[in-house]
Structures are given as C-alpha cells and as structure tokens.
Amino acid sequence: MTPLSIPGFAQHRVRVDDGVSLHAAVGGSGSPIVLLHGFPQTHLMWRHVAADLAADHTVVCPDLRGYGASDKPAETGPEVYSKRTMARDVIRLAAELGHERFDLVGHDRGALVAFRAALDHPRAVTRVAVLDVLPTLDMWDALHGVSAAVAFHLYLMAQPPGLPERMIEGAPDAFFGHFLDVWANDPRAVPSGVRRHYLDACAAAVPSIVADYRASAGVDIDHDSADRAAGNRLAMPVTVLQQDWGAALGFQAEQLWSAWAPDLRHRTVDCGHFMAEEDPGLIGAEIRALGER
Template identity: 45%
Template sequence: MSVPLPDSFRRETVQVGDVRINTLVGGDGPPVLLLHGYPQTHLIWHGVAPALAEQHTVVLTDLRGYGDSDKPAGGPGHEGYSKRTMARDQVLVMRELGFERFAVAGHDRGGRVAHRMALDHPDAVRGLAVLDIVPTHYAFRHADMHFALGYYHWFLLAADDGVPERLIGGAPEFCVRSRIDAWSGDAGLLEPAAVDEYVRCFSDPAAIHASCEDYRAAASVDLEHDEADRANRVIAPLLALWGAEGFVGATYDVLSVWRGYADNVGGAALPSGHYVPEEAPQETADALLTFFGSL
C-alpha cells in the first residue's frame, strides 16, 4: 500500500486506556499534534507535515473511530465520541510520546477535538490552530435554512436510528468521493493515493458507525459540555484558517466568531475550499510555521 508520507515518519500504535490510536511521528523540535476531519485520516496532512517536520516534532494520529485507530462503542449517551473523550485520547497519546505540552492544529472534526482540548487541558496546549470551522456551539445556536442545506450531513449523521449507517454503508466510496467533490474548491488537487486510503478506511462498517456517533455526540453531549463551559474561554493563542472558496468563509465572519470563544485570535482565508491542508498545502504550512514559531 502506497501512502504519500516520507519514510522518515515512523508509525506507532499508542495504547490509551482501552483504545489504540494509530500514530505517526517525524521530525525534531517543539512538538506539534495534527488532527484530521471527516471522512478522512491523518493523511490530510501529507503535504504539510514534511515542511513542519523541518522545525518540529510532528505527531499525526487517526482519531478514535477513524482510519486505523480503534472504533469502540459510543454508548447510550454517545459519550464514547464526545469531543472531551476524543481530546483526552490525544493528550494521552502525546504524554505517551513524552510531550506534556505542545501545539495542536485540527481540521474539521479534528478542529473541534482540538478546541475542546484547549478548554479541558489548558496546561497542555501551547497554541491552537483550527482549520475551516467555527465552534460547534456557535454553528448549532445560529443554524438556519442556509446552514441546514449546506451542512445537511450534520443532521443526517446525528439521526439515532441506524438509517445513516444503512444508507452510507450501501455506497461508502460514493459517499467519500462525493463529499470531497462537493466541499473542495478543486477536488483534483487532492492526492489520489490519499483519497483511496480514505475510501479504504471509511468502507469499514465500524468506521461508518463511529463517524455517526461523532456527529451524534456533537448534537447532544458536546453541546451540554459547551453550554456548561460557555464562560470558559480558550487562553492559548488561536489561529483560524479557512478556505476562501468554502462554506465557512462564505457564511461566517470567522475571526469575529472565534473572538467570542478565545482571548487571542488571528488568522486568514487561504486559497482553497474546505480541504485546506490538501488544497493549499504550502500556504497552510507557511501559516502554521509562522504561528507555531511565535508561541
């Protein structure tokens, strides 16, 4: 199997509690954790990680439920896929690797995990970069018809009746490739070998179910946590990057929204659709290197 990451990135399986997290580590320097989104894996960073590894120790993982990481049950309240649980996984991975304090960048679902991590583990997070998202709490509390049509999958996947698993399970490759086509500015910019890996991993029924649990948690237990923590702000410096051609940039004043949730916010739009690290890898790497270097 060919994957577009240099051989200098070593693969490890890190045990955190009862869950094994697929992990790759490369480079040397201050540690940086990179988290992916839906319906993808750590390979979203293949065009960014090598550049970061010239100055940093770069850790890439598959979130629980995704890629080659374990896919445990979510439980009756979906707590197994709460962003609190998923963030704890990643903090424990970094501790197992010897890093008590680090910077983190997350795209899409990974950005939501990273946001919760910065709230729950402020002593661990030196800096937070979020790619092509606004906070889940804000998105749901300001949802309208435009949001419902643009992000209909949030509501489909959150349906707790087995329907999304049955529908997606009937055509997982179509679901992955159609999402990439719909959300990218130019799907041709994505590495075919990486997309093939997304299809391979997402074709596992356990991965489909886990991803639905991720979205179910977002619409239930995550919102409970967000409401309880509404007065709790991100104290680490926060960099927001988003695609100039994507839904997020067209819908929100991204920096203004994040300033409602964090104390020190900067950022910019990059020339891409939703898949910022893959559509604009050089620009993403440059922005992250500048940000991480300022911490």
C-alpha cells in the same frame, strides 16, 4: 487495515484508554506539534504539511478514535465519541510519546477535538490552530433555512443509531466521495490513490464516524454550553484559518471565534475545505507563524 502513511515517518500504536489504541505517524525533531485530521480523511491529509514541519519540529499525526487505523469502540454511550473523550485521547497519546506540552492543529472534526483539548487541558496545549470549522454551538446556530442544505450530513448523522448507518453503508463510496468532490476547489489535491485510501478507511468506520457526528448534536453541545455559561475561554494564542464561506451562511466567523479566543488571529484563505492538501505551503507557513506568537 494497513494504511498509507507519510513517507519517512515512524508508525506508532499507542494505548490511550481501556481497549482503545490510536495509530499515529511521527517524524522530525524539535518542539512538538500534533496535527489532527478531518472528515472524510485520515492522518494522511497532513502528508505535505507534516513533511515540511518535520524539518524543525517533532510532528505527531494520529488517526482519531473511530477513524483510519485507530480503534473504533462501540458507541455504548454518548461519551464514547464526545470531543472531550477524543481530546483526552490526544493528550494521553502525546504524553505517552514524551510530550507534556505541545502545539495543536486541527482540521474539521479534528479542529473540534483541538478546541475541546485546549479548553480542557490548557497546561498541555500551548497554542492552537483550527482549520475551516466553527465551534459546535456556533455551527448549529449558524445553520438555518435552505443554506443549511450544505450541511445535510450533520442532520443525517445526528439521528438515533440505526438508520444513518444503514443508509451510508448502502453506498459508502457515493456518500464519502460526495464530500471529496464538492468541498475541494482543486480536485487534484486529492489524487486517486489517496482518495481510495480515504474511501476505504471511511467505509470500514461508518458506525464510529456517525457516532462522532451524533455526539456533536448531543453531548458536545452540553459540554460547550457549560463552558459558555461559565465564561471559559481559550487561554492560549489561537489561529483560525477559514475559506470564504461565512457570508453565504450569514455569519461573521471572526466575531464568533473571538468570543471564545481573546488572543485570536483569524484569516480567510483562498482554498477549498481541504486546505492542507490544496495549499500546503500556505498552511505550513501559518502553523509556523503560530509558533512565533
């Protein structure tokens, strides 16, 4: 597919694994920052924030493995879409672009990749920011009772291959559009052209998107559990930005994150889930503040 992209950014295609290349938009100059998108989006979600940061940073915005214009390898085993594998992709992408050390920011699914990259590659990731997500272990622990209905898609895509893919492929616009509708406080943040881009990109990637979510109900739990048992934590400054959804689900997000991140700044922001598109000025300022820590 020929994606929409960030105006003024160069388009790159970088090989990161056998048979796997990532599409990335790169712009600006200065200290490097890598921005990882969430679901159901592509790197285009960073269009406002990236353009601002490019004034004094080299900004790298990839489509994750399995998403957007990046390659979508078949799910031949649980590791293909593990966050460990996807994090390694990001480290290799940055290195191929000349960045051995960089700040890393992730939203939603991209935040889980950023979390894993920071745990596995602390010499490469200098600082990390995560937007509107909990670590995988804590997420599953927090979901309970009828409140877990807000995350029905997690349970659907955790099922063995076959049924979830067929169900979603039967009505992809309805499925992916549902999240664009209900997760945004301000629907104007995702204009019609961008919305169409997201829906088309997701419809073309159903098996790989499901595989990404399936990994979070399996191999990713194994990896995070091993780190928790070993006492491994994030060694760098961490910023967590979240909307005010903790109270409704009965957990304290800052407390959960502090167990993983000793050097933590946690802030609740007045946005919906798509905060980089709803309030790019705020998110850009928070990312700049991360670089001052």
